[in-house]
Amino acid sequence: MTKKLYIPGANTPFELSRSKIDLFMECPKCFYLDRRIGIQRPPGYPFSLNNAVDALLKKEFDYYREKELPHPLMQENQINAVPYQNENLHNQTWRFNRKGIRYLDKNTNLEIFGSIDDLWIDNDTKEIMVVDYKATSKKDEVSLDADWQISYKRQVEVYQWLLRK
Numbered sequence: 001m002t003k004k005l006y007i008p009g010a011n012t013p014f015e016l017s018r019s020k021i022d023l024f025m026e027c028p029k030c031f032y033l034d035r036r037i038g039i040q041r042p043p044g045y046p047f048s049l050n051n052a053v054d055a056l057l058k059k060e061f062d063y064y065r066e067k068e069l070p071h072p073l074m075q076e077n078q079i080n081a082v083p084y085q086n087e088n089l090h091n092q093t094w095r096f097n098r099k100g101i102r103y104l105d106k107n108t109n110l111e112i113f114g115s116i117d118d119l120w121i122d123n124d125t126k127e128i129m130v131v132d133y134k135a136t137s138k139k140d141e142v143s144l145d146a147d148w149q150i151s152y153k154r155q156v157e158v159y160q161w162l163l164r165k
Contacts, residue, residue, distance in 0.1 A: 004035070004038075005035060005037075005038055006036050010109070012109075013104050013110065013111040014109060014110055014111065015111045015113060016035075016112050016113070017112075017113055017114060018112070018113070018114035018155055018158040018159070019114075020034070021112070021154070022151050023041075025154060026151070047135075049135065050134075053135035054117065054133050057117075057118075057133040058095070058117060058118065058133070061083045062089075062090075064082070064083050065083035065084070065085060071083065074120070080123045081120040081122045081129065082121060082123065083118060083119070083120055083121075084118075084120055084121040086119060088101070089119060094116045095115050095116065097115050099113075100113045100115035100116065101113065101115075101116055101162045101163065102162070103161075103162050112158070112162060113162070114155070114158055116130065116132075117132045117133045119131065119163075128163070130156050130163065132152070132155060132156055134152065
């Protein structure tokens with residue numbers, strides 16, 4: 001367990017996942033207890049159905065990525081983009097939980113990482129969009145405006161920051 005604890009002055013980089021950054025934003029004391037003392041929060045409920053939907057969406061968008069075509073949902077929602085071609089998505093490197101996309105900040109010795117679901121590229125602007133698949137049982141229209149969804153926004157922001165680095 002001490003491997004995951006932050007030790008001030010250590011020579012080896014300290015790995016910090018995007019979910020731990022989110023923990024700090026939500027509760028700095030909880031973050032301190034987790035990363036310095038080793039007292040973690042109790043685990044949440046497993047979302048087996050959500051994980052299955054996530055895996056199926058990745059597989060389906062990968063199919064269209066290989067063909068270099070937009071997914072029918074993209075066309076239906078007038079998103080002028082296609083799944084982005086990238087070796088790190090093709091070989092799943094950026095999708096592995098403990099590997100993902102990484103950046104070592106030499107000033108802080110923090111290695112920030114996260115696993116990306118997908119990237120799309122806009123056909124006109126060539127802008128790359130970070131995509132994270134979410135499953136919900138919500139009957140109303142889905143948006144990111146609810147207070148409890150701030151972690152989704154931060155998640156994508158961390159991925160955008162990592163890609164820029």
